[in-house]
């Protein structure tokens with residue numbers, strides 16, 4: 001029984017390490033308005049390494065385009081989803097309004 005628990009604990013640890021290793025440094029979301037570079041490592045650090053701040057309630061662990069039409073910018077800010085969960089008026093980070101270039105057009 002003790003071996004089994006130790007084994008499970010090891011597997012859980014290895015999975016956690018493997019997931020953290022997969023975490024990207026930066027992600028680029030292509031957009032006609034100017035590509036958006038998302039500093040994943042920086043955001044994860046600000047979240048104190050707590051992946052659950054974003055995964056999976058705000059984003060899947062994927063590299064798919066965000067659903068711009070359904071929820072980016074104001075719609076997302078109103079629903080507190082996607083980037084708008086934090087990037088919104090009164091949120092912990094700058095809102096989309098007036099801050100277009102802080103996200104768009106960076107390399």
Ligand code: HEC
Nearest residue numbers: 029031032033036065066067068087096097098099100103
């Ligand atoms: C917090 C970061 C952020 C801010 C601030 C921001 N955007 Fe975006 N925007 C994005 C992301 C990320 C996408 C790409 C979503 C996707 O992958 O579908 C996007 C997509 C877009 C698109 C769609 C382009 C396309 O190719 O379909 C337009 C247009 C746009 N933004 C305009 C704006 C304007 C105008 C502002 C300022 C009022 C703004 N954005 C501010 C992050 C931001």
Ligand code: HEC
Nearest residue numbers: 019020022023043044047049051053054059061062063064
């Ligand atoms: C501030 C929000 C945020 C935090 C915190 C965060 N992520 Fe992410 N992560 C994202 C976004 C946004 C994407 C891209 C989602 C998409 O494109 O649909 C992503 C994508 C990923 C991907 C897929 C990358 C690929 O190339 O397929 C992995 C793996 C991942 N994150 C792991 C992690 C791990 C591990 C942590 C904790 C150390 C973490 N993330 C913390 C926002 C975050």
Ligand code: HEC
Nearest residue numbers: 036038039042046053082083085086087092093094102103
């Ligand atoms: C969990 C909250 C949270 C989420 C979700 C989030 N951000 Fe941020 N973001 C922050 C904070 C906090 C800052 C730094 C504070 C500030 O500059 O207002 C920041 C800063 C940024 C910056 C400035 C450069 C930097 O990294 O310091 C960009 C660009 C950015 N975010 C883009 C995005 C995009 C694009 C998304 C969605 C894919 C997103 N963020 C989702 C919290 C978040």
